[in-house]
Amino acid sequence: MLAATVRVTRDIDLAEECAQDAYAKALEVWERDGIPVRPGAWLTTVARNRALDLLRRETVLQRTLPLLVVASPTVVNDDRLRLIFTCCHPALGREAQVALTLRLLCGLSTADVARAFLVQESTMAARITRAKKKIAVARIPYRVPAPDDLPVRVGAVLEVLHLVYTTGHVAPAGSQLVRQDLTGSAIVLTRMLHTLLPHDPAVLGLLALLLLTEARSASRLDANGALVLLEAQNRQLWDAALIAEGTALLIKALSSRPPTRYAVQAAIAAVHTSAVSYAETDWPEICGLYDVLRTLWPNPVVELNRAIAIGMRDGAAAGLAALEPLLEEPALATYGYLSAARGSFLRDLGQSEAAVAAYSEALALTDNEAERAFLSHRIAQLRP
Amino acid sequence: MVRPEISSEVSVDSGGGSLVEKADGPLEAPGRMDTDMAKYLVLIYGDEQEWDSASPAELTAKHAAHGAFAAAAGPAILGGEQLQAASTATTLRTLSDGRAVPTDGPFPESKEVLGGYYVLEAPDLDAAVALAGMLPEIAESGGGVEIRPIVSRKS
Numbered sequence: 074m075l076a077a078t079v080r081v082t083r084d085i086d087l088a089e090e091c092a093q094d095a096y097a098k099a100l101e102v103w104e105r106d107g108i109p110v111r112p113g114a115w116l117t118t119v120a121r122n123r124a125l126d127l128l129r130r131e132t133v134l135q136r137t138l139p140l141l142v143v144a145s146p147t148v149v150n151d152d153r154l155r156l157i158f159t160c161c162h163p164a165l166g167r168e169a170q171v172a173l174t175l176r177l178l179c180g181l182s183t184a185d186v187a188r189a190f191l192v193q194e195s196t197m198a199a200r201i202t203r204a205k206k207k208i209a210v211a212r213i214p215y216r217v218p219a220p221d222d223l224p225v226r227v228g229a230v231l232e233v234l235h236l237v238y239t240t241g242h243v244a245p246a247g248s249q250l251v252r253q254d255l256t257g258s259a260i261v262l263t264r265m266l267h268t269l270l271p272h273d274p275a276v277l278g279l280l281a282l283l284l285l286t287e288a289r290s291a292s293r294l295d296a297n298g299a300l301v302l303l304e305a306q307n308r309q310l311w312d313a314a315l316i317a318e319g320t321a322l323l324i325k326a327l328s329s330r331p332p333t334r335y336a337v338q339a340a341i342a343a344v345h346t347s348a349v350s351y352a353e354t355d356w357p358e359i360c361g362l363y364d365v366l367r368t369l370w371p372n373p374v375v376e377l378n379r380a381i382a383i384g385m386r387d388g389a390a391a392g393l394a395a396l397e398p399l400l401e402e403p404a405l406a407t408y409g410y411l412s413a414a415r416g417s418f419l420r421d422l423g424q425s426e427a428a429v430a431a432y433s434e435a436l437a438l439t440d441n442e443a444e445r446a447f448l449s450h451r452i453a454q455l456r457p
Numbered sequence: 458m459v460r461p462e463i464s465s466e467v468s469v470d471s472g473g474g475s476l477v478e479k480a481d482g483p484l485e486a487p488g489r490m491d492t493d494m495a496k497y498l499v500l501i502y503g504d505e506q507e508w509d510s511a512s513p514a515e516l517t518a519k520h521a522a523h524g525a526f527a528a529a530a531g532p533a534i535l536g537g538e539q540l541q542a543a544s545t546a547t548t549l550r551t552l553s554d555g556r557a558v559p560t561d562g563p564f565p566e567s568k569e570v571l572g573g574y575y576v577l578e579a580p581d582l583d584a585a586v587a588l589a590g591m592l593p594e595i596a597e598s599g600g601g602v603e604i605r606p607i608v609s610r611k612s
Contacts, residue, residue, distance in 0.1 A: 164582055212495045214581040222583075228475045 074117045075353055076152035076177075085177065085205045088124065095120035128268055153178065154269050155215045157262065160211045161230040169204035170233050176201055177256045179237070179258035189255060203322075210373035217269075224275075230266065231279045231335065234259045238283055244441055251290060260287060267322075267349050275298030277326035278335030284319030285342035288312040299449040304351040315347045334370040373404045389421035413448065495533065496607040497585045499575040500591060504568060504598035505543055522593035530577065530588045537575035569599050576607070 074092055093117045111114040160173035168190070175181045175189065187197035207213065218226040241255025263280045270276050292306035301307075323343055324338035334451055341362045348354040363379035384392015396415055405411045416431035429452055436448040485513055511519065518562040527534060546563040563570060570595070594600040 102576075102590070162582075164586070212581040214583050216581075218583070 074113060074120055076156035078431055085208065090361040092116075094123045125318075135383045147280060150177065151217075151269075154214075154217055154447070157230055157266070158217055158226060159215050160288065161211055161226075161233045162208075162312065163226070163229050164211065164213055165204055165207065165395060167233070167236075169200060169410070170229070171236055172197060172201050173204050174262070175232050175237065175255070175258070178262060181254065181258070187353065189244070189252065203235075214328070223270075225343035227266070227270065227273060227275060231263075234263050234266075235279060235282075235335070237262075237349075238286075243444070245253045246340035249443070252294070255276055255288065256283075256290070259283060259319070274326050275333040275335055277317040277322050278337075278339055280320035281319045281326050281334050282342060285317045285339055285346055288315035288319060294443065298443060299450075300443045302447075303345065308350070311346065317318070320346070331369065332365070334366060337366045337369060340365070351440040352381060354385070356382060360386050373399065375410070376402075377411055377414065384414075384418055393418040394421070409435040412438060416448075419449070420455060425457075429455050462545040465499050495577045495585075496609065497579060497582075497589075498576045498604065498605045498607055499537075499585070499592070500571055500603040501573045501575075501576055501600075502569045502603065503572055503594045503597050505572070506572050507597060507599065508572060519593045522584070522591065526591040529591060530575075533578050533584075533588060535576040537573065537577050541570055541573060542571035543572075569601075582606075589609045 074095070085449055091130065099112070099116060103109070103112075125129055152457060157174065157178055160177055161170045165173070172186050172190070175186045176183060181189075183198050183201060184194045186201075187194040192200075217223075220249070226348065236257035238256050241252040241257075241259065244252045244255075260280075260283050263283055265278070267273075267276050267280045287312050289306065292308070292310040293301060297299050320343055323336065323339045326333065326339065329336075332340075341359055344355050344359050344362070359382045360379065363375065363382050367375050377396070380392060380395035380399060380432060383395045393415065396418070397409065399405055399411060412431050412435035416428045417424075419428035432448050432452045432455070436452070437444060437450070439445060543563045546560045546561075548562060549557050549559050550565050551557050574588075575590055577585055579588065582604070587600050589595075589604055592602055595602060
């Protein structure tokens with residue numbers, strides 16, 4: 074509804090106001106006359122009419138009239154799609170893109186968005202206000218981009234959605250390992266994008282990746298909320314329906330050559346979901362996929378994951394050697410998973426003292442309580 | 458001195474009225490089309506040393522690119538000028554005693570200097586970006602254009 078109203082007003086603040094007015098009116102009218110057959114459409118119409126009233130009063134109707142003519146026959150989903158392309162417009166900074174997406178499309182409160190990114194609410198409120206002002210003043214359009222621009226623009230949207238999902242998958246801080254509101258929103262929006270662009274290989278790849286990752290979410294924590302590593306996870310808890318859906322999407326995503334990075338990441342996830350047990354994981358296949366991924370998406374985190382996969386295929390000593398060059402990588406200097414991976418290989422090699430040092434380093438680099446508990450436990454086990 | 462080439466086809470003095478004539482025919486009332494258009498200032502930045510050392514062939518290519526831009530943008534160009542070297546700039550600031558004092562050089566001292574500008578009219582940022590994307594300075598190392606919406610004053 075908000076998205077539909079934004080199209081009329083070209084002003085997100087005004088649209089939010091109109092949406093609130095519509096809810097207030099609904100309380101009054103629905104109580105008297107009963108809930109309409111299509112409540113969403115009812116609300117959208119009321120909000121849109123309210124926006125028209127306000128705009129007419131401001132005598133800027135002339136400017137928006139062409140928009141209204143186009144807007145009337147569209148369905149709500151098209152408006153949401155337009156809004157996501159606005160929120161993820163490349164003229165906005167990445168942080169603003171993510172914040173606007175969470176606020177306007179996922180419906181998170183400003184306080185929630187602030188918490189997800191470890192900033193003060195006032196800071197986040199200012200960031201969102203600035204971004205909205207830029208949209209209005211610079212006239213960032215509410216429009217699905219032209220076909221020529223679509224691949225690049227979809228790319229920005231997918232990066233934002235992937236970031237929203239990964240932020241929720243391991244929350245940067247707090248008592249919960251997973252923030253379901255973030256992971257859930259990312260999946261809903263990626264599904265929406267897939268509905269509207271059903272053949273886009275990058276969209277297929279990201280949706281496959283998110284579903285295959287999400288399928289394993291129930292086994293990541295035990296009954297006490299403690300972190301469970303992949304090797305110890307109960308595979309019976311994995312969601313077979315999501316795995317089937319994700320795998321079917323992945324097959325379609327891989328039919329485009331060269332594959333998108335999301336498709337390769339999804340393929341890696343699929344190797345895990347298709348392994349009957351941890352022992353039967355096809356590590357050579359995973360290493361091969363990382364070799365492809367690093368060419369498509371060169372990035373230190375991919376190198377780290379590849380090094381871990383090499384260790385799983387060839388043994389802890391090989392893994393440790395593969396991690397060695399990454400210790401020089403500035404982008405990973407405060408990345409706790411590098412320390413944790415070293416700790417794990419050192420532990421497997423029986424180098425307890427070095428393992429404790431590495432795990433302690435990892436502990437200092439995470440504020441997520443589930444991860445902290447896991448690392449503290451490992452350190453305690455290794456100390457004589 | 459080789460500045461970013463602002464095409465000579467741009468008539469800076471042409472007001473909104475004549476532009477509307479070109480776009481919509483002479484019957485359209487001047488200014489009417491402006492109701493759903495925004496104005497953007499496109500600031501062209503680049504490395505002055507690179508501009509100064511351009512070969513005649515490079516210069517010709519650049520001139521042609523600005524010509525192509527002007528042809529594509531047509532009446533969307535409301536104005537534009539090429540600027541003299543940054544070394545000819547004078548900056549005025551007020552000192553603590555309240556006197557305004559002219560000093561030598563451009564306002565921000567940096568390697569990338571403002572070399573020219575266009576004023577464009579476009580329905581939205583995407584349209585402005587599509588037009589400005591044709592400017593050759595974007596491809597230069599250290600070069601680029603900044604697109605700034607202009608405050609609209611409605612009478």
